Amino acid sequence: MAATHAFLLLRTGHHFHGKRQQQLLALGLRALHKSASSEALRVSAAAEEEDSLPPGLVRPGGETLEEEVSRVKSLREMPGPSTFGNLLQFFYRDGFSRIHEIQMEHCQKYGKIFKSRFGPQLVVSIADRDLVAQVLRAEGATPQRANMESWKEYRDMRGRSTALISAEGEEWLKMRSVLRQLIMRPRDVAMFSEDVNRVVDDLVKRVGFLRSQASDGESVLNINDLFFKYAMEGVAAILYESRLGCLEEEVPKETQDYISALHLMFCSFKTTMYAGAIPRWLRPVLPGPWQDFCSSWDGLFNFSQVHVVRRLEEVRDQTERGEEVRGGLLTHMLVTMEMSLEEIYANVTEMLLAGVDTTSFTLTWAVYMLALNTEVQQEIYEEVLGVLGEEETPTADHVPRLPLVRGLVKETLRLFPVLPGNGRVTQDDLVLGGYFIPKGTQLALCHYATSLEEHNFPDARDFRPARWVRKDNADRVDNFGSLPFGYGIRSCIGRRIAELEMHLALARLIQRFHIDVSPLLSSEVKAKTHGLLCPAAPVHIRFRDRDTQTP
Numbered sequence: 087m088a089a090t091h092a093f094l095l096l097r098t099g100h101h102f103h104g105k106r107q108q109q110l111l112a113l114g115l116r117a118l119h120k121s122a123s124s125e126a127l128r129v130s131a132a133a134e135e136e137d138s139l140p141p142g143l144v145r146p147g148g149e150t151l152e153e154e155v156s157r158v159k160s161l162r163e164m165p166g167p168s169t170f171g172n173l174l175q176f177f178y179r180d181g182f183s184r185i186h187e188i189q190m191e192h193c194q195k196y197g198k199i200f201k202s203r204f205g206p207q208l209v210v211s212i213a214d215r216d217l218v219a220q221v222l223r224a225e226g227a228t229p230q231r232a233n234m235e236s237w238k239e240y241r242d243m244r245g246r247s248t249a250l251i252s253a254e255g256e257e258w259l260k261m262r263s264v265l266r267q268l269i270m271r272p273r274d275v276a277m278f279s280e281d282v283n284r285v286v287d288d289l290v291k292r293v294g295f296l297r298s299q300a301s302d303g304e305s306v307l308n309i310n311d312l313f314f315k316y317a318m319e320g321v322a323a324i325l326y327e328s329r330l331g332c333l334e335e336e337v338p339k340e341t342q343d344y345i346s347a348l349h350l351m352f353c354s355f356k357t358t359m360y361a362g363a364i365p366r367w368l369r370p371v372l373p374g375p376w377q378d379f380c381s382s383w384d385g386l387f388n389f390s391q392v393h394v395v396r397r398l399e400e401v402r403d404q405t406e407r408g409e410e411v412r413g414g415l416l417t418h419m420l421v422t423m424e425m426s427l428e429e430i431y432a433n434v435t436e437m438l439l440a441g442v443d444t445t446s447f448t449l450t451w452a453v454y455m456l457a458l459n460t461e462v463q464q465e466i467y468e469e470v471l472g473v474l475g476e477e478e479t480p481t482a483d484h485v486p487r488l489p490l491v492r493g494l495v496k497e498t499l500r501l502f503p504v505l506p507g508n509g510r511v512t513q514d515d516l517v518l519g520g521y522f523i524p525k526g527t528q529l530a531l532c533h534y535a536t537s538l539e540e541h542n543f544p545d546a547r548d549f550r551p552a553r554w555v556r557k558d559n560a561d562r563v564d565n566f567g568s569l570p571f572g573y574g575i576r577s578c579i580g581r582r583i584a585e586l587e588m589h590l591a592l593a594r595l596i597q598r599f600h601i602d603v604s605p606l607l608s609s610e611v612k613a614k615t616h617g618l619l620c621p622a623a624p625v626h627i628r629f630r631d632r633d634t635q636t637p
């Protein structure tokens with residue numbers, strides 16, 4: 087997702103439509119047409135909306151269509167930083183590492199809706215929970231996140247398929263319909279609980295080994311490195327139904343090569359952005375970014391193909407021997423063949439890419455927050471102890487009885503949304519915050535800013551997992567202010583997998599260890615953006631066994 091998010095900033099094409107008068111006329115006609123033809127439908131839709139409105143969502147009301155049309159402003163009138171200012175921020179003031187801070191600065195300066203330009207490209211940013219809700223709740227059957235031209239170009243060049251992240255329209259919908267039935271509900275992924283727990287066993291062992299190597303015998307240095315391996319091993323156990331050996335002392339060469347391809351994709355984040363942003367005609371002069379982009383994709387696709395083919399051969403052998411074929415996600419895809427083999431390669435490749443850093447950064451922040459907030463940690467420990475005691479291994483079945491562990495993940499993602507902003511390309515003309523937004527406009531949804539707004543979350547800077555715990559069934563805490571997995575039909579397909587991996591790992595770590603900031607960590611770790619929101623420096627954590635140490 088790092089690259090996806092990055093593309094949101096630079097690969098957004100937009101051209102102003104005709105004149106304002108024409109726009110408003112078109113809007114008025116469209117709205118009048120709708121009101122004449124679908125009066126009855128509107129009544130039921132309104133009732134439906136009422137039911138599902140999140141708390142605090144304000145309905146614009148009491149205005150006639152004519153009044154609304156006369157008040158609508160054009161994009162030209164929308165405030166925002168100048169193109170020059172923006173280029174200066176990003177290219178000379180290291181703005182790529184401060185996307186989240188720039189988001190906050192711009193919201194404070196220009197308000198809840200503003201525009202930014204990168205040359206001819208325009209992005210309309212929305213930093214208001216209700217406007218975000220308006221956009222997402224109105225989306226059609228095949229929402230588009232951002233321009234993924236360079237991803238498609240690579241796939242066309244190599245004869246590869248697109249997959250959930252890179253595909254659009256009907257092509258995307260077809261694949262999404264297959265995958266959503268398999269992994270979108272907590273109960274779908276509960277079947278992976280045992281596989282994930284075997285990876286958690288290895289994580290805990292690895293904590294023991296790494297701290298024994300540290301100078302104080304208790305610290306794990308750069309905890310994100312460990313969580314990266316855990317997340318990769320965990321997601322691969324589900325996607326490939328095989329173990330990669332990421333948590334072993336000697337990581338197998340094949341896995342190491344894959345990690346290098348992943349690192350090339352993430353570490354050369356700016357490079358991959360330029361690969362998409364640099365026009366094709368400039369490639370002969372500046373070939374590096376595009377070459378790196380292609381070679382990291384080659385590495386990622388090849389690795390997935392090896393694992394998928396391996397499983398395919400096992401399935402064929404079992405079928406030929408007349409044995410019953412049993413397995414998980416990949417086996418299901420291979421047996422049903424609702425997607426072609428190329429589509430399967432592409433989807434596991436994109437899911438693995440999307441599922442590693444996102445999960446590992448969130449785990450790193452969660453553990454760091456626990457270490458900084460020992461009272462919160464104690465509260466969560468008591469919850470874990472009450473449900474599982476000192477010995478029982480947490481499973482997916484326990485998770486509903488661990489609301490504070492779930493709150494821990496939600497609160498971590500509110501304060502550190504790995505994707506600080508998301509995108510949508512409007513599929514229809516619309517009026518947003520009093521402005522006319524033509525179809526095809528790139529919107530940036532500023533989740534980082536809305537997550538930290540007092541109105542949405544009182545004492546927003548405080549780390550309080552308990553704020554997510556429901557008091558009763560009527561008490562809905564979630565709202566459009568914090569949408570770390572996105573929303574709706576195009577939301578994160580791996581959400582339940584990520585949550586399972588995080589809940590099981592965190593519950594076990596809290597059950598086993600006192601988690602403190604390591605004395606080897608000399609200063610507070612801040613966030614920076616590198617495509618995703620990640621720690622700006624390595625986080626060192628001290629893990630002390632609960633049974634041998636006092637708090």
Ligand code: HEM
Pocket residue numbers: 087231250251262321436437438440441442444445448499504505508509569570571572573574575576577578579580581583584
């Ligand atoms: C903490 C972990 C994760 C976070 C915070 C996260 C966040 C997101 C977000 C914000 C989106 C965009 C949603 C939207 O546009 O509405 C997304 C999309 C996606 N994510 Fe995740 N993700 C995580 C883990 C995973 C995992 C583990 C997988 C795979 C197993 C995954 C696979 C995907 C895919 C394939 C998409 C594109 C979906 C589509 O366009 O249909 N993610 N993710």
